[in-house]
Amino acid sequence: MSSTYIARLNQLTQQKKTAALVGLDPRFDQLPEEIVKKAKANHSDPNEMVAAAFEEFCKRLIDVVAPLVPAVKPQAAFYEEWGPAGSRTLCRVIQYARKQGLLVICDGKRNDIGSTATAYAHAYLAGSDPEASPWGADALTVNPYMGSDTLEPFIKVAKERGAGLYVLVRTSNPGSGRFQNLEADGKPIYEHVAAEVEAFASQAELSEGYSSIGAVVGATYPAELEALRTQMPHVPFLVPGYGSQGGTSADVASAFDTGGLGALINSSRGINFAYNKPVYQEKFGPDQWEEAVHQATLDMIDDLATHTPVKALG
Amino acid sequence: MSSTYIARLNQLTQQKKTAALVGLDPRFDQLPEEIVKKAKANHSDPNEMVAAAFEEFCKRLIDVVAPLVPAVKPQAAFYEEWGPAGSRTLCRVIQYARKQGLLVICDGKRNDIGSTATAYAHAYLAGSDPEASPWGADALTVNPYMGSDTLEPFIKVAKERGAGLYVLVRTSNPGSGRFQNLEADGKPIYEHVAAEVEAFASQAELSEGYSSIGAVVGATYPAELEALRTQMPHVPFLVPGYGSQGGTSADVASAFDTGGLGALINSSRGINFAYNKPVYQEKFGPDQWEEAVHQATLDMIDDLATHTPVKALG
Structure with missing residues (x-):
């Protein structure tokens, strides 16, 4: 489909009736044993072995969540940790997810100056045509520290290709305030970034x-989330920190408008490795990890729906 | 050799008697024709073709500069632009450069929260043992926006492995001041970052x-560079912006101590594609691109030496 990223996202959010975003964050020490066994039998090189295990795990996970949610978010670091073999798996996972009808946000938190930023944008942002870039993502997360002129090349390529961007404004980690909360001209740095992102968004x-x-x-700073929603009316949010990091559905409710649009709420560990969580462990054995993923995704969707109803399409 | 990154860097800087750092920033449209021709003859897939051309170009470039400089800095974006094939070439280029006795700083400007930062650190930081990580770099550039707690996992892994880090403080791009220069508590944000980096460094x-x-x-903000040298006495600098971006050897002189240590000065385009620059074009034909690289590197070393003599080792 040829369209803007946000049009595709809104359509899929309304079709699936949820803003749940599933992170694809494979960690070798938490993979189901059957997948590890098979990978070990087929690969002697340790990086190739892990990459193969990640590929099978993520593809089967995608098969489970594709009918349920609008989008997935692979975290680049967990793939790059295993070298070029891991990077190749990241690419295959992105392309497989798109084939299953999911939007893919590559969480790479990239940025650099001028023509280097353009290279990153060309690398990751495929937008409406999955073949427009080698990695093939619908959207990419980017870091604003280097300045607005380093965001512009991403915005230009995103516009050309119908792709999306998520600029780091207020991150979910405990120490995120160290620089983001410093006050300049009467407001914290993250609000300066927010104002710039809103200015770009309002012109798009x-x-x-x-x-x-x-x-x-x-999600871990609900008061700031609420204030930022008001300050960035044209900006869709990607909200990490729900679930394992402590954010609740009540904490993220203010990110949405009355139609349930305006944000994606991410859960990674809580869904990927649900079969290891006490609440699912009793019901699903280790060989039923996909059933645990399925149940955890449904539970997240239900939990979000208590605060953020998404109207049916049309 | 088992040692800290900074010990290896100081030793090589003194041995080579220069703080010149050569960026490895291949761009397909500027590659020598002979390399492009050969890659096209051998590869039908466009990404594989470019990746093969980059690999040959970078390896031959490394052969030229290895006897002259202490370190090289591949820019990850230019490799990732060509997908997994490009990432594989990045890895091979890093490993080849190390085999030729060079230190390798991977310019990835990575960062993320907690365990994700650890994954990036494990991916890129090999330190004193090139086999300790799949990408195998001596050092990595990292972005501080997310807070000091996201720098700590990198510092921990760097310490364990004898690897190095370069935290973005004041970048060379025209718009770098947009957020970095905002004043909080009487000083710009980049000085807050600088204080944090100095605090980490002084304990290492x-x-x-x-x-x-x-x-x-x-290098493009010489007054700030000079002030930061005073504020970060224990912090080695990586200085971009010399050459093509407008910084001169006089602009960067304050980064060094009286022994010529304390900084690496990077040049990428000016050396990689010297054969396309008017000053070298007359002397070296397109088939003499390596001679142009050699001459441009010597010229940079001479230029830096006018302001920053590096004492001979011992």
């Missing part, structure tokens, strides 16, 4: 009032 | 007064 093509230029705003 | 193992925890400080 909108769908349901939102642009394809988004912001990362953590 | 030192060599010639410097730690393995460095800072990226652009």
Whole structure:
């Protein structure tokens, strides 16, 4: 489909009736044993072995969640940790997820100056045509520290390709305030970043009032999340920190408009490795890890729905 | 050799008698024709073709500069632009450069929260043992926006492995001041970052007064560079912006101590594609691109030496 990222996101969010975003964060020491066994039998090189295990795990996970959610978010670090073999798996996982009808946000938190930023944008942002870039993602997370002129090349490529961006504004980690909360001209740095992102977003093509230029705003600071929603009316949010990091559905409710649009709420560990969590462990054995993923995704969707109803499409 | 990053860097800087750092930033449209021709003859897949051309170009470039400089800095974006094939070439280029006795700083500007930062550190930081990580770099550039707690996992892994870090403090791009120059508590944000980096550095193992925890400080803001040198006495600098971006050897002189240590000055385009520059074009034809690289590197070393003599080892 040829369209803007935000139009595709809004459509899929309404079709699936949820803003749940599933992180694809494979960790070798938490993989189901059957997958590890098979990978070990087929590969002697340790990086190739892990990469093969990740590929099978992620593809089967995608098969489970594809009918349920609009989008997935692979975290680049967990793939790059295993070298070029891991990077190749990241690429295959992105392409497989898109084939299953999911939007893919590559969580790479990239940035650099001028033409280097353009190279990153060309690498990751495929947008409406999955073949437009080698990695093939619909959207990419980017870091603003180097300045607005380093965001512009990403915005230009995203616009050309119908791709999306999520700029780090207020992150979910305990120490995120160290620099983000420093006050300049009467407001914290993250609000300066927010103002810049809103300025870019308000000039871009909108769908349901939102642009394809988004912001990362953590669930772990609900008061700031609420204030940022007001300050960035045209900016779709990517909200990490729900679940394992402590954010609740009540904490993230303010990210949404009355139609249930305006944000994606991410859960990674809580879904990927649900079969290891006490609440699912009793019901699902280790060989039923996909059933645990399925149940954990449904439970997240239900939990979010108590605060954020998404209207049916049309 | 088992040692800290900074000990290896100081030793090589003194041996080579220069702080020149050669960026490895291949761009397909600027490659010598002979390399492109050969790659096209051998590869039908466009990404594989470019990756093969990059690999040959970078390896031959490394052969030229290895006897002359202490370190090289591949820019990850230019490799990732060509997908997994490009990432594989990045890995091979890093490993080849180390085999030729060079230190390798991977310019990835990575960062993320907690365990994700650890994954990036495990991926890129090999330190004193090139086989300790799949990508195998001596050092990595990292972005501080997410807070000091996201730098700590990198510092921990760097310490364990004898690897180095360069934290973005004041970048060389025209718009770097947009957030970095905002004033909080009477000083710009980049000085808050600088204070944090100096605090980490002063607690780390030192060599010639410097730690393995460095800072990226652009050559294009010489007054700020000079002030930051005073504020970060234990922090080795990685200085981009010399040459093509406009910084001169006089601009970067304040980064060094009287022994010529304390900084690496990077040049990428000016050396990689010297054969396309008017000053070298007349003397060296397109088939003499390696001679142009050689001459441009010698010229940079001479230029830096006018302001920053490096004492001979011992």
